[in-house]
Structure formats: C-alpha cells, structure tokens
Amino acid sequence: MTEREIVIVGGGVTKFASDRVDANVRDLVVEAVRLAVADAGVTLTDVEQGLTSYESDHFNRQMTLGAILQDHIGMVPKPNLRVEGGGATGALALRTAYAYLKGGLCDSIVVYGGETNGKSVTSATAQQFFALSSDADWEMMVGGTYTAYYATMIREHMRRYGTTEAQFAHVSVKNRRNAGYNAMAQKPMDITVEDVLASRPIAEPYKLLDCSLLSDGAAAMILATKAWARAHSQHWGQRPAVHFVATGCGTDTMRLGDRPRPYPGLAHFRGKRNAARQAYAMAGIENPRRQLDVAELYDSYSGVELQAYEDLGFCEYGQGGPAAEEGLFDFGGDLVVNPSGGLLGRGAPVGATGIAQAVEIMLQLRGEAGGQRQVVGARRGLTDTHAGTGTHCVVNIFEQRDN
C-alpha cells in the first residue's frame, strides 16, 4: 500500500450576505457545489462520497438536513455523513474528509456546508440561538451570551499583557479593508480604529465593530487522492496542485469557569494550541511565521485574532496586541492573515466558514486570488477555526506542490 496523497480538486463559495431572501440553505448549498464542480473540472457523478457540514437544526429550520442536501445536490444514492463541531464544523468536515480519503473509504469526496444565520429575525434572536450552544444547564441559564464570554477572555488578556482596545480594533480595520478586495464578501468597510472604538458597546470591551457578521452562505470543496484527481479533473496539470498535508484538533471545557488556572488561563485557547501543535508536527513546521505564507483565522471577535496569533505560535504570548497594531500580519508582512476579510468582513455562515477559509487558501496557493487580495508567492497556508470559546478547535494546513 503506497501513501495516498490528498489534494484539493476544486472549491467554491457563494456570496455571504444577511439579505439572501432569494435563497434558503438548500439553494445556497447547490450554488456552492456548482461553483466547486466547475472549478474542479469534474463531473459530479464521478464523485464517490458526500459530506455535509452545518451547525444546527435551529439555524436551518430542519433536522437531519444532511440527507436533504445530499439529494438536492444530486449525490443520492451515494454515501454521506454529516459532521458538526460548532464554529469548527467546516474545518472538522474537511479533517474528516481527509480521514475518509486517507483511510481508503473513498477516492473522492464533495464536502458542502451552509448556514442561514443571517435569516435570524434580529441579532437578539441570534444571540439567544447561539447561547443554546453554550452550556444550557450552567451558562445559558444564568444569561450568558457569546459576546460576553469572549469579552471575559480578552479582558484577561488586557489585564495580563496590557493589550488595548485600540490594538484589537486594528484587526477589525484590517479585515474589513481586506473584504473590499473580495467580491464574495458580505461587508467590506473603510473604517478607522477610531470608528471601531466609537461604535456601540455590546459586551465591553467589545463594541459593534469588533463583532463578526451574521450571514447566510455556503461553501463546497471537492477533495480526492492525487491519482483520482489526475484521472478525473480536466484542470489537473494546468495549475499548481494544492495538497491537504496536515490537520490537528483540540478541545476545551464548554464553561470558561471549568478551565485549568492559572495555566493556560482564560486569555488563551488551549485547544487551538494543541490543534496547531499536531498539525505542525504533521506538516514538518517548526517556525510557523516563517514557514507559512497565508492564514485564515477565526476572527469571531477582533481580539480573538490576536489571541490566535499567540496560540498558533505566530508570535510570543502577549505580543498579539503589538503585532496587530504594527500590522505584522497585513499584506506585505511575512504571513498574511485573513486576506478574504475573515469573519469580520467576509462573513460567517457557520457550517460554511471553515470550508470557505480553505477555498481562500486554495485560491491563494494557486495564485488565483487576484489583484490586491493575492499574497504574492504563497506556497503554504493554514486555516484555524473553533467552536464556543475554543471548545473545539481545528487547524488544517495546505501546500502548493508541483504536479
């Protein structure tokens, strides 16, 4: 048995939006799969297995939606599964696709995910829905919401390292600016740090412009063994190949109050650090900031991105704030973070997010991101997602290789 190399054959992402009144989650997923099939240059009937990614029955108003989507995209009667891991769902789906391919259960797989969070009636409704994914017995019951949990975490970061509100406001400015380079982004904005600081408080220190978006949208990706891609994709050999080289996963307690103290403490994402460690070992990465060229991080709140810089080893603990302020991870730096606009600028339909991140990395590694959005010479990229407050974390790594 020879080593099975896993490649991305193609991917597609719908426009993320809060006003997709024209489309429900089924329509959105069909749209994304069609884009992925066209990008891959394959016939969907050749693809052997489906994998559905969505977070919740609530958000999509349907139970066992995986079976329905499998039918809507035309993959019945072939095998399917649904994977869920809160905010990490899309990345976990790709990780699981890797396992199915590597383990030989199939040679090709289409991973498709969507969510209609934008259709929540109001943002207050959305907060309540998301609160259902905190601990319903011990957190939601006392009125907890996710913005408040994240606020608690960044407050501890501020206390410990002197991180400032202006520092994490820089993340919001950068990502919303980057969204302007991406035609599929939900809400590009040309704003300043002062605009962020002056926006309405949600759960202090987080203000409206520190918070990511509520979105409707879908994303899809076709992955396969290299041998399958060579045999079935018309585009194979005509552009750089993107390999799926590593994946890591870590978990943490749902309740913040249950986490070990003082180490690593509330300021950090333990699960993310563990996920990154596994993925780096698999990819042979010792110095992520040097060895990676581009990364899509899970910026559910602006401060979370600078916390991720640290947990992923892009900088030392406590240096996330200064790094954001100095724009170390902006275009022109060693490592460009969130060229797509991230959750803050591109949007965040939960089940699609992790897949959309990987599609962005795919485009970057192929040199097809276009214009100002393209990270010049990108050869290796990472995606980072998490559920809850880092309760379930997945890091995936992709590499451009010669055919």
Add this chain to the structure above:
Amino acid sequence: MTEREIVIVGGGVTKFASDRVDANVRDLVVEAVRLAVADAGVTLTDVEQGLTSYESDHFNRQMTLGAILQDHIGMVPKPNLRVEGGGATGALALRTAYAYLKGGLCDSIVVYGGETNGKSVTSATAQQFFALSSDADWEMMVGGTYTAYYATMIREHMRRYGTTEAQFAHVSVKNRRNAGYNAMAQKPMDITVEDVLASRPIAEPYKLLDCSLLSDGAAAMILATKAWARAHSQHWGQRPAVHFVATGCGTDTMRLGDRPRPYPGLAHFRGKRNAARQAYAMAGIENPRRQLDVAELYDSYSGVELQAYEDLGFCEYGQGGPAAEEGLFDFGGDLVVNPSGGLLGRGAPVGATGIAQAVEIMLQLRGEAGGQRQVVGARRGLTDTHAGTGTHCVVNIFEQRDN
C-alpha cells in the same frame, strides 16, 4: 506502510428505559463510557480521540453537545468530532471511527452516543419532534409523521408480494421475546401474534405493538488498531478478538414521493441495498445468510425488519414475510436476527442505537452474550441502521479472529 487492522477493544451499553428520571444525557453517556472502559481493560487517558454520536439538539435540549460530552467523560483536551445521520447516527459514527483509525489520524478512539427520546413529554410530542427530521418544507408541512411514512412502505410491500399483518407481527413477537434474555433491554414482552394484531392502530397497518420504543440511553465503544489494543488492553489475548472488517453506506431521497419508480419502488430500501453491497464486497461475503451468523437490524417498525431481510440479501424479494412467519431468523436458524431484542424490545435512544447494536455483535462474537441470548459459535456479525425511511443507511460488519 502495512495494513492497519481495526479492532473493537471494548464496549458498553446502559439500560435503555423510558423513565430514567435519575439521569440526563450527560450522565447516561458517562455511564456507558465507564462500562466500555472497564470492558476494554484500558485507561481512558491513553485513548487518543473522542467521537460523539447523537441525533438532535431538540432531543437533548443542548446545541454542540459533543463538546460538553467530551468534557464530561474526561476526554478534554483531546480531539473530538460529532457525527450525525438521523437513525443511522451511531453506525455512521463507528464507520467514521474506522476512517480515522484506518487513515492514521489516531490509533485509538472512543465513540460514545446517547439520546433522551424517552423524556419526550408524550408520544405525540415525540412524533412531532421526529417529523422535524422529515422534509420540513414538503412532508412535515402536510402533517406527515414517520409511522405514516413507514406504513406507506409496508402497504406497498403487502400489495406487491401479499405480505400479511400477521407475518410482520411475528417480528414483534420474536424481538420482544429476545429482549427477555437481555437485562439491559427496555421492554421484554411475552406476547402473541394475536396480541400484536389486536393492539391499537397507529397508522394502519401498523399498530402499537408493531412500533419500536422511545428510549433514554447511551452506548460507547473503544476501537483501535490491533497494535494499540495489544499494547494497551489488559484483556487482549484473553478472549477472542473482534475485528471491524467492513462498512458500507447508501442514501435515498428524503421524500418518499421523490424515489425512482417502479424500481426499486416504495417497498424497498435502496440505500440499504447499496450499503450492504459495499460492505459485502469489503468483507468478501457472497452469501450473507450463510456467511453471517448474527445480525442486529433496524426494526423501527416490525415490517421494516422483513424488508431488511430482503434488502440485505438474507432472502429473495417478497420472501421476507414468509421468512418472518417461519422464524428463519430466530434462534436455531442459520442467521439470528436481533438477539438483543432490537429497537422493538431493547429500545431506541437514537444516537446510541447503532453503537449498542455493535456492542451486541461484539458480545456475540466473543461468546459472552450469555444464556439463551448467545448465538452458538457466532463468528461473523452485521449491523444495519437507517435514517428517515432509508434516507441514510449504514451497514457494518465484524468478525471474530484469532489473536
């Protein structure tokens, strides 16, 4: 790279019940994992990955429950994922564990699943909940319930083959009798075909005693590579080894009305036949009735079991009714079906069901089922589960092998 052989290290199942007022889903899963750890003779801290199996946020009154259960059983900060496929959830979780192990993402994994369907306030509430897992746009909206969908399928079987209500009543009698041999079963009953026929109509031709149970319960299984099991299980070498040798999966449309006609038609489960075909090819099985000794089938309704006999190739199409009547798949036959009592007698907490079936097969292949429940000399066993009306089907095959 040598072939990685996948084995069951151990498994455990809680008592299934409709009155577990002492336990919520977290407690039940902890109970099942403890049983599995003891049975496996391992230390849980040695196990590398967790995999959560449950069907719905609704049934358990919690979103992203996977993360919470991972913590409750003591598997944080290790990797986790949640898998869902309606009624096939537990078997799909095992199939995915197989992929993770075979693909080298881990060498050991604990799969745990539970559901608290028994806690539904009334069976009418439960019907409504389950209806959410039919097509919410096109079936549920017109008042569809699962008992009615299954009734439609078996009516077509009756029309085409002359199958009778008395024939499928035999399945209910057999499985509820078998439950009497199983101390963990929810509702053993000593009933006759006449009792089933005289019970209250639910959706004709299905009557109350043709319907499976609503249950609270959990099940867990530890799987690993053979090398890991040898190194970490105290019991390794002291009892027959049970190998996980094959898995298959098929899907079908959610709406019955969307299925191709006349072939295979409403009387049959197309996805199940596809799943079985794949699994048989993987296991080298040409004559399932001869080559299998024991099977746990998804008897959500009594008639579904005789439909499964046919789709799984245990008998010819149209012969399921006579086979049930003659007791071909009862103790003493070539192939014993549902020695545990099945969903009709043991119970059906959705996320646990497929895992509990596999635990039953594990016990049977080890010769540890005990007393009248043991299928003498069982060496190869199968589990069959499905979602919806065969919308998502999974078949897994296990084999006893010398150490």
